[in-house]
Structure formats: C-alpha cells, structure tokens
Amino acid sequence: MTPPRISADRLWKRLMALGQDGALPNGGVNRQALSVEEIRAWRRVIAWGTEAGLVPSTDPAGNLFLTFKGSAPQLAPVVAGSHIDSQPTGGLFDGAFGTLAALEAVTAIVEANLAPERSIVVVGWMNEEGSRFAPGMMGSELFAGLRSLDDVLAVRDADGVSVGEALTRVHEAFPDMEHRPLGFPIHSYIEPHIEQADLLEKSGAVIGIVTGIQGKKTYEVTIAGREAHAGTEPMERRQDAVQAFARVALMMQQAMAVDDKVKFTIGRLMVEPNAPSVVPAKVTFRIDLRHPSNALLDQLDTQLEAILIKEATPCSFNIRRLVDAPSNDFDSGLMNAIRSSAKRHGFHHLDLLSAAGHDARQLAPLTRSAMIFIPCQGGISHHPEEWAQPDHVAAGAAVLLDLLLQETGLSSHQGDA
Numbered sequence: 001m002t003p004p005r006i007s008a009d010r011l012w013k014r015l016m017a018l019g020q021d022g023a024l025p026n027g028g029v030n031r032q033a034l035s036v037e038e039i040r041a042w043r044r045v046i047a048w049g050t051e052a053g054l055v056p057s058t059d060p061a062g063n064l065f066l067t068f069k070g071s072a073p074q075l076a077p078v079v080a081g082s083h084i085d086s087q088p089t090g091g092l093f094d095g096a097f098g099t100l101a102a103l104e105a106v107t108a109i110v111e112a113n114l115a116p117e118r119s120i121v122v123v124g125w126m127n128e129e130g131s132r133f134a135p136g137m138m139g140s141e142l143f144a145g146l147r148s149l150d151d152v153l154a155v156r157d158a159d160g161v162s163v164g165e166a167l168t169r170v171h172e173a174f175p176d177m178e179h180r181p182l183g184f185p186i187h188s189y190i191e192p193h194i195e196q197a198d199l200l201e202k203s204g205a206v207i208g209i210v211t212g213i214q215g216k217k218t219y220e221v222t223i224a225g226r227e228a229h230a231g232t233e234p235m236e237r238r239q240d241a242v243q244a245f246a247r248v249a250l251m252m253q254q255a256m257a258v259d260d261k262v263k264f265t266i267g268r269l270m271v272e273p274n275a276p277s278v279v280p281a282k283v284t285f286r287i288d289l290r291h292p293s294n295a296l297l298d299q300l301d302t303q304l305e306a307i308l309i310k311e312a313t314p315c316s317f318n319i320r321r322l323v324d325a326p327s328n329d330f331d332s333g334l335m336n337a338i339r340s341s342a343k344r345h346g347f348h349h350l351d352l353l354s355a356a357g358h359d360a361r362q363l364a365p366l367t368r369s370a371m372i373f374i375p376c377q378g379g380i381s382h383h384p385e386e387w388a389q390p391d392h393v394a395a396g397a398a399v400l401l402d403l404l405l406q407e408t409g410l411s412s413h414q415g416d417a
C-alpha cells in the first residue's frame with residue numbers, strides 16, 4: 001500500500017482559488033464573517049470536501065465542519081483546521097491555509113484508501129477575525145461555551161445587521177446541510193497557520209512548533225471632566241479630560257515597560273466634544289495588553305486601575321474589561337509529534353510562542369491541542385501582500401498529515417524527539 005501523500009499542487013491551486021472569493025483588485029482578500037463572499041467560499045470548500053467523501057455540517061454558531069467518517073464514529077474525532085473569514089484588507093493565507101491544509105491532509109488519507117476508526121473533522125471556525133462583528137473568535141468561543149449564544153447573535157455590524165440575521169442567510173444558502181448541536185467531544189485539535197511574524201523566516205525554519213499563545217486583556221476606559229470655555233475658564237478650576245488622559249497614558253506606558261514581552265497599546269481614542277476652543281469633557285480609549293504570563297497580566301491589570309485612581313483627578317473615570325483571554329500552553333505530546341515529523345521530512349523547525357490570538361486558544365482547555373506555524377514573508381499579515389512560499393505551505397500540510405495519521409492510530413510514528 002502506498003503511504004498517503006499530500007498534493008502540494010492541488011493545495012496551492014485551492015488556496016489561490018479560494019482567494020477569488022472576496023478578491024480585491026490589489027491581490028488581497030475581503031471575505032468577512034458571514035458575508036456573501038464567505039458563503040461563496042463555503043460553497044467551494046464544501047464542493048472539494050464532498051468530492052473526497054467528506055460530509056458537511058454546521059452548528060448554531062455557524063462553524064463549518066467537513067467530516068471524514070471513521071469506522072467507529074462513536075469515538076471522539078480528531079479536529080483540524082482554522083478559519084476562512086478574513087480582515088477587510090486580508091491576504092490569501094491567514095486562516096485559509098489552516099482549513100485547506102486540513103482538507104488536503106484528509107483527502108490524502110482518503111486517496112490512500114485508509115480507513116481510520118476515529119473520524120477526522122476539518123473545521124472553519126466562524127468569525128475569527130472580528131472585523132465585521134466584534135470581538136472575533138465567535139465560533140470557537142461559542143463551541144467552547146465561553147460566550148452565550150444569545151449575546152453573540154445580537155452583535156451588530158456597522159450596517160446594523162446582526163450576527164443572527166447574517167447567520168440565518170448563511171444557513172439558508174445551504175438548506176440540505178446537516179445541523180449539529182453546539183460543541184462535541186474532541187480527541188485532539190491541530191491548527192496549522194501562517195506565523196504572522198518573522199521569527200521563522202529570520203531563523204530559516206520552515207515549521208514552527210507553537211508552545212502557546214500569549215494572554216490578552218482589553219479595556220475601554222472613559223475619563224470624564226467638564227466642558228468649559230477655552231478662553232475664560234481659569235486653569236485651576238478645569239476638569240480637562242485630555243490633560244488627565246495624557247497623564248494617565250504616560251504613566252501607563254511607563255508602568256507597563258516591566259519587560260520587553262509586555263505589549264501595551266492604546267489604539268483607539270475619542271475626545272468629546274472634540275472642539276478646538278472647548279475644554280475637553282470626555283476621553284474614551286481602548287487598551288490592548290498582552291503577555292505570555294497570566295500572573296503578570298493580572299498584576300498589570302491592578303496597576304492600570306491604580307494609575308487611573310491617582311492620575312485621572314480632578315476628572316472621574318470608568319474602566320470596563322472587554323476581553324480577558326488567558327495565555328495557554330499547547331500539548332507537549334503533540335508538540336513532540338510535530339518536531340518528529342519535521343525531522344523526518346528534513347524541515348528546519350523552531351519552538352515559538354504565538355503573539356497573535358487563534359481559535360486554538362479556545363480549544364486548548366477542552367482537548368489536547370497544538371498549532372503548526374509556517375513562515376509568512378516579511379512577517380506581513382492582515383495585509384494584501386501577505387504571502388507564504390508554496391513549499392512551506394506543502395511542508396505544513398505534510399506535517400499535519402503525519403499528526404492526523406498518528407492521532408487516528410493509522411501510523412505508529414510517535415513523538416520520539
């Protein structure tokens with residue numbers, strides 16, 4: 001029997017074809033969650049999966065599953081994939097690579113006439129990017145029970161369309177598709193993805209063994225003062241929200257510089273009334289704070305609030321915690337398996353932490369999970385110029401295939417690194 005082999009050519013052609021759905025004139029992709037472009041992409045991916053004998057299904061969260069049914073379907077399946085939605089100025093590889101690499105690896109198993117006991121499910125999680133409906137990771141968070149379905153369905157885009165309405169349109173476009181309940185037991189989860197940074201490229205590695213994803217906290221802070229005439233109001237009587245913000249922002253920036261792994265960003269700022277000759281009454285801003293250590297993140301959280309108490313006066317403030325996503329470690333057994341596979345293929349590999357968030361963060365507490373990174377040219381992502389080399393794309397899929405064979409018991413290779 002010939003061992004299963006991925007087709008690098010087919011995978012590459014499919015990646016390019018998927019890029020047609022939501023194609024931008026500059027070569028990028030705008031395929032936001034639950035859009036008509038994503039419906040077209042679903043059609044394409046489902047057609048490819050069906051051709052290989054996979055069965056499509058969806059759930060109340062709008063996740064897309066393609067199942068290669070094992071001979072013992074009562075066993076928890078191995079799940080692999082990523083997402084096929086994109087940023088409004090996205091590229092061809094973020095997310096799409098993971099879902100199509102998984103489809104390619106499963107197709108290779110089917111073509112080799114192998115019959116695993118355990119089913120293998122290819123997944124495309126709903127709204128990873130969070131650009132149309134914020135915040136992202138909706139599909140995987142709902143799957144993991146981290147958010148309430150009602151809350152997510154009520155989220156609206158800039159045009160006032162809710163997730164619930166957009167999702168109904170997606171489901172109506174596939175009337176014959178099987179619907180499954182939200183969440184199911186998973187044997188293991190593997191997500192291939194482009195690195196979206198340049199550590200692999202710089203070190204000449206082809207396969208990244210992701211050790212974990214750094215934690216992230218986001219906040220919305222409001223500093224409230226009082227409007228006044230810029231010419232007549234005495235300085236000592238002012239409650240100037242911009243002056244208070246400036247003190248707060250500077251102190252936060254300094255306090256967060258405890259080590260170079262802390263990533264602190266004030267990325268959005270709104271001033272009211274935002275008039276040139278009025279003392280500002282209100283400043284609303286967003287903080288994005290990331291670090292691999294949850295303990296440090298919690299410490300920094302306390303400091304942010306302490307700085308507001310000290311520096312916002314004479315204005316008042318309110319701090320609202322939006323996202324609290326802890327860092328996670330991936331499964332060491334699966335990491336060893338990725339390492340062994342890379343060695344067998346002769347791919348240079350590197351252990352690295354993911355600085356960006358991924359759906360795998362939500363899966364990691366549920367089941368043994370891992371991520372396989374491939375290099376991303378110049379570290380450019382969320383940009384039309386996002387690019388991955390064809391041989392790197394093929395390498396990532398080949399390593400995933402090895403893991404699927406191991407996780408379904410079709411291969412005796414073990415994580416022996």
Ligand SMILES: [Zn+2]
Nearest residue numbers: 094095128193
């Ligand atoms: Zn992604």
